[in-house]
Amino acid sequence: MKTHTAESMTHLATPSYESLFSSSIELVNQALERYLDQRAYDPSSQASGLWDAMRYGTLDGGKRIRSVLALEACQACGGDIESILPTACAIEMVHAQSLIHDDLPCMDNDDMRRGKPSVHKAFGESTAVLAGDALIALAFGLIAKETRLSEKATPRQLLSVIGDFSDVTSVQGLVNGQFVDILYEGQPFTPDILEYIHTFKTGALFRFSLRAGAKLAGAPDAVVERFTALGEKLGLAFQIVDDLLDIDSSSETLGKTAGKDQLQKKATYPAFFGGETSRQQVAQLTQDALGLLEETAGMPPGYDSSHLKTLVAFIANRLH
Numbered sequence: 001m002k003t004h005t006a007e008s009m010t011h012l013a014t015p016s017y018e019s020l021f022s023s024s025i026e027l028v029n030q031a032l033e034r035y036l037d038q039r040a041y042d043p044s045s046q047a048s049g050l051w052d053a054m055r056y057g058t059l060d061g062g063k064r065i066r067s068v069l070a071l072e073a074c075q076a077c078g079g080d081i082e083s084i085l086p087t088a089c090a091i092e093m094v095h096a097q098s099l100i101h102d103d104l105p106c107m108d109n110d111d112m113r114r115g116k117p118s119v120h121k122a123f124g125e126s127t128a129v130l131a132g133d134a135l136i137a138l139a140f141g142l143i144a145k146e147t148r149l150s151e152k153a154t155p156r157q158l159l160s161v162i163g164d165f166s167d168v169t170s171v172q173g174l175v176n177g178q179f180v181d182i183l184y185e186g187q188p189f190t191p192d193i194l195e196y197i198h199t200f201k202t203g204a205l206f207r208f209s210l211r212a213g214a215k216l217a218g219a220p221d222a223v224v225e226r227f228t229a230l231g232e233k234l235g236l237a238f239q240i241v242d243d244l245l246d247i248d249s250s251s252e253t254l255g256k257t258a259g260k261d262q263l264q265k266k267a268t269y270p271a272f273f274g275g276e277t278s279r280q281q282v283a284q285l286t287q288d289a290l291g292l293l294e295e296t297a298g299m300p301p302g303y304d305s306s307h308l309k310t311l312v313a314f315i316a317n318r319l320h
């Protein structure tokens, strides 16, 4: 099922990401709403306050860029949207969890997220920790229990995706990046350290999103690796732009506190290379990503990369 057509894209003057991908975003939002419905799991639960915090941190806000990338990757590789949707929601749950924990006073300590008080500000610190914990476990369950298997999305592929998800959520993924990010706060750092932090802290989830999309479409290994490389390029570009926006944008536009990286002496691309070189790096990563999308080997007949190319452009040029 295609959620929008290439034709509709060309007819819009300068369409925003939100308008162009509104059906995919809506699909993810509706599924998340279902999966985070306490009544569906445990109507007599005493933990309503925990469900509320999980819903507050995940729903109502967020660009959904990672889940949209997963949906688009799966469709570009000839897969069905129903096979990737639970994984796309799991990606958003873990992303939300990472933001909830990142905002805690013991981590990056931010009172604002997605234009509203951070989860620990609205619900208290212990609830914020537990809401994040529950989201990770729920995300694994979603992929395992809700993925629609097919000739393309086989049990073998599903197990492999769950294995990859474990890497992303563990010390081989986001946790690693966050640890090293905090380790280097206020410390001298090298470009290698910078790339390391960004690759794990942000790149891992982008990498997983594109890889899982290709895997659950039953794509051949070479395509899965190509989409993995695409995710690496996009994740790095996304984080460099994030670092630039932290300097150039306002808290109001970003929905989170701007200007914090400098205050906290974070290891960022603009801090090391300056704004201009950082922007050139984004441009190079964008070119690399577009090049990977030009490759047609192993792709299904009628392969259309236009949606993914639009997402690449959005990542490079985003303003929030």
Ligand code: GRG
Pocket: 061, 062, 063, 064, 065, 094, 095, 097, 098, 099, 101, 102, 107, 114, 136, 168, 169, 170, 174, 175, 178, 201, 202, 238, 239, 242, 320
């Ligand atoms: C996954 C087990 C586990 C732990 C997480 C706290 C932590 C460990 C990692 C923090 C990672 C982090 C906060 C990375 C920053 C990534 C980033 C650029 C976030 C902003 O993403 P957007 O702009 O946010 O897509 P929205 O709000 O639009 O969804």
